[in-house]
Amino acid sequence: MSRFDGGAAASRDMTLGRLVGAVLVEQGIADLFCIPGDFTMQLSRELLQTDGLSLRTMSHEYGTTLAALGYAVGRRVPGAVCFTYGVGVLNATNGIAQAYVERVPLIVLSGAPGQRERDAPVFLHHTVVDDDTQYRVMREVTAHQVRISDPHRALAQLREAVAVALAQSRPVYVEIPRDLYLAPVRYTPAPRLAAPPPAYSQPAWDAAHATLALLRAARQPVLVPGLEIKRYDLAAPVTRIVETLALPWVASPMSRIALSPDHPNYRGVYAGPASPAQVTRELLADCDALLLLGEPNSDVNMGIASAIPAGQLVQAYDGVVRVGRETYPAATADFVTALAEISRPRDGGLPDLRREQKPFLLPQPVHEAPDTDAPDDEALTPYHVIDELNRHFAAHPDTTLVVDCGDAFFMSLGMFPADVLTSSLYMSMGIAVPGALGYQLGSGRRPVVLVGDGAFHMTGQELMHARQAGVSPIVIVLNNQRWTSLSADDADESLTRQAALDFAALAQCYGVPGLTATRTGQLREHLAYALTRDEPVLIDAQVDPTQRSYLCERFFDAIKNQQHLPRL
Incomplete structure (x- = not known):
């Protein structure tokens, strides 16, 4: 039985529009953020009939998308938005791009012209160049795109989109022609999906062993737990690495609270000269090996990795791990899990912070x-x-x-x-x-x-x-x-x-x-x-x-x- 199968006895007939709502609810999504339009009005009516789903209408597509991002972070499920064709989705594109860069799972639902409308020799309103313009734009800012054309394949296509959103922690795009909203389909419930757990990967293990070899030669290594650590719930293995290897760690402006700042190895937020605490600036100035886990080298974190010689940098982000001058095709989760598994205590511990080092570093009771x-x-x-x-x-x-x-x-x-x-x-x-x-x-x-x-x-x-x-x-x-x-x-x-x-x-x-x-x-x-x-x-x-x-x-x-x- 497929992990999507819930048993034939639980199956029931419904419209395609209601099927969309049912798939959202089975993923733990209780709120859909939307602005109805002429290409989605009937879809919105169908979604309103979905038990367990509330439609949250707002004022502008950009703000609506940002609300869905906040929802995704707060509820730890994909956010979901629904907009009309052309003017709606294009208004939302900046927010969708933000979800892509900030690694937030988001399901973008859009209405679209029906097949007869596409075939007619008429230039439809809301169209830019042709009826594929929006789809091409979405290729640039989403991790997965699908246009539903066969109602009977919609259930599998919707669940595949959700799976990609969770696996990549990025937005996905689902386009539904408006002549299909009332199409009869059969819905079979399924368990809620989750991001795939860390898996054994030989490149990840090779990268982990290479990282330990690099750290053995380092005098002052520093770890930065980044955005992917937060998005993929990797705090536990990264904390194990920090504690086993006695590594000081700093947050960056992009990834505060990826680990608890109450941890004794915490050394503040690093933002180059803008770092609030002097001890943070001094630590990175003396660093001779940097582990940048789950975050790009960005101007926002002051190009934190740029000051480290290439041979002394470990960076894991977006499916690639770089250790020194070697590159390994491995997910950050797989690499972090492997490194936590093989780490053994380093010689010497991490000295406690002195009282005079704590201002601007730790909250006061x-x-x-x-x-x-x-x-x-x-x-x-x-x-x-x-x-x-x-x-x-x-x-x-x-x-x-x-x-x-x-x-x-x-x-x-x-x-x-x-x-x-x-x-x-x-x-x-x-x-x-x-x-x-x-x-x-x-x-x-x-x-x-x-x-x-x-x-x-x-x-x-x-x-x-x-x-x-x-x-x-x-x-x-x-x-x-x-x-x-x-x-x-x-x-x-x-x-x-x-x-x-x-x-x-x-x-x-x-x-x-x-x-x-x-x-x-x-x-x-x-x-x-x-x-x-x-x-x-x-x-x-x-x-x-x-x-x-x-x-x-x-x-x-x-x-x-x-x-x-x-x-x-």
């Missing part, structure tokens, strides 16, 4: 959290926002931070939430508000959101759907009326200036309580008030437009030096 760092009547700056949120996270250590790109992202490098959801590699603005809605729907946990005013202008309107969805994020808008992360220079004001909006008043229009904070004490009071409310709350945190966080300053100065760009 709640009883030690500062409460008099800044006078309550002092005007808000990025530094004060960092301090106040760290106080909040110390008191509520299970809180996830959903943070957008810009200075908000760099400020978050100095914060200590339980987890972080952001666009850390693709770096596309807009994820914070819709991502938080999806995250809370998926996880049931209330997040704190940190978003700049520029990013809020892009997708913040999705907050109007929070109350209807039954979610209650605490949204802090960094209102400095500028794209400050690009430049805080007065000479660039005409390029970076944002409209002076009253975000607290705007929140009221969205049916959300809005509060304004211009002083540190007000921000603290508003956070405390938000915790007493079982509803979404927005705090308009008005900060000086001429200031940006020191982490942002360091990062962009380093990027300019790295790329030989002029300094502003």
Whole structure:
């Protein structure tokens, strides 16, 4: 019996549209994010009839897709979206591309012209070049594409798409002609699929043995657990490697909380000169062997591997493991599992951190959290926002931070939430508000959101759907009326200036309580008030437009030096 077979007795007849919903539900997906259109209206009607599936309609396809990304991360199942042909899916393409780069499984459902429409000598609305344009675009930003043409093969094709999304932790594309939504099909239930477990692979074992040989010659090796470690739940074998080999490990901006920062071998977030802790910068400066596991060498992690001679680098990412100058075709999961299996204790242990090395590296216990760092009547700056949120996270250590790109992202490098959801590699603005809605729907946990005013202008309107969805994020808008992360220079004001909006008043229009904070004490009071409310709350945190966080300053100065760009 196939793993997709659930037994003939459980089979039942239904329409193809309802079959799509049934496959989503059997995979643990309880919410489908969508914007109905003329090519999907009947499909949406059929999906509404699916037991266990709620349709979450939103305002724009990009924000809708970001909500599905947050949902996938929060619920640990593939996200699912459904859009109309052409204008809908193409609007969503930036979010789909983000899922591809950030390694988030996502099922993209799209309507399409029926066969007779395709054959007719008429140029259909929503078409760009021809009726295959959208399909060609999706080839670039999804790991698997299928156009359903035979209703009786749809069940197998849908499950194959889900299997690819899980195996590759990337989006897949399913196109359904609109003349097939009511086609009769037979549905046979099946167990929920899962990503394939690590498997024995000779190249993976060869790479693991080569890695141990490299480490034996190293004086100061460092491990970086990357994005794939998080996506594929590989924390246990990587922790075993860290402990057995007595390796210090650092997070990167892309992969915070891949392992627990409470681990004694943790040495901070590495972002080159923007690293919050001095001990982190010193550790990487002295590193003579680097294990970069599950992450590309990116400008976001300051090209962390570029400073290491090629012969002293181990990098596993996207099906390839490089050990020194040798390359092995092996999945990161297979390699990590093999390395954990054969690792034996190295000579010498890892010294404990000294007290003076811990600032900016580890969160302070709640009883030690500062409460008099800044006078309550002092005007808000990025530094004060960092301090106040760290106080909040110390008191509520299970809180996830959903943070957008810009200075908000760099400020978050100095914060200590339980987890972080952001666009850390693709770096596309807009994820914070819709991502938080999806995250809370998926996880049931209330997040704190940190978003700049520029990013809020892009997708913040999705907050109007929070109350209807039954979610209650605490949204802090960094209102400095500028794209400050690009430049805080007065000479660039005409390029970076944002409209002076009253975000607290705007929140009221969205049916959300809005509060304004211009002083540190007000921000603290508003956070405390938000915790007493079982509803979404927005705090308009008005900060000086001429200031940006020191982490942002360091990062962009380093990027300019790295790329030989002029300094502003």
